[in-house]
Amino acid sequence: MIRRLAGVLWALAQTLPDPERDPDLGPFCTYLRQKYGRHALDLSPEVWEEGLLELIAETIAEGWDRYGAPSAARDPEGEGYIASAEVGPETILARGQTKREAYREARRAWVRRLLG
Structure with missing residues (x-):
């Protein structure tokens, strides 16, 4: 499921001139750039999948620690x-x-x- 979702996000980003400026996709693209040190459009769909899984895991772990x-x-x-x-x-x-x-x-x- 995450693989397909990451693939859809990656494909959408390919259609945008600068996905980091997109109000919905931008925060995730910025996260990817900060995590991997490259612009989101330069990353493979597999890296997007790994990044999305990591972001979800981080969010749940932080919530567990906080709440x-x-x-x-x-x-x-x-x-x-x-x-x-x-x-x-x-x-x-x-x-x-x-x-x-x-x-x-x-x-x-x-x-x-x-x-x-």
């Missing part, structure tokens, strides 16, 4: 479990019949907010 991962416990108001996580001022709550289910839902929402 901690979601946690789950028995729901005090009913049956099942409730999981929670923090992303900035937001609190994520997820419920599930099992601890694993609640944690999985909270983790998904947590990652979506970090990457969004």
Whole structure:
């Protein structure tokens, strides 16, 4: 999935005179230039894939360090479990019949907010 997405971004960048000036693609192109020391248009699709994977991994690791991962416990108001996580001022709550289910839902929402 990331490989295809990176390929689409690389192909789009090839159509732009200076992708670093594009309001949507520019920040990623700047990240690539800073990381690899070359203009984004001079990098191969494989390097774009590696860069995108690295950026996603960095974002998740930084979020984990800053906010901690979601946690789950028995729901005090009913049956099942409730999981929670923090992303900035937001609190994520997820419920599930099992601890694993609640944690999985909270983790998904947590990652979506970090990457969004």
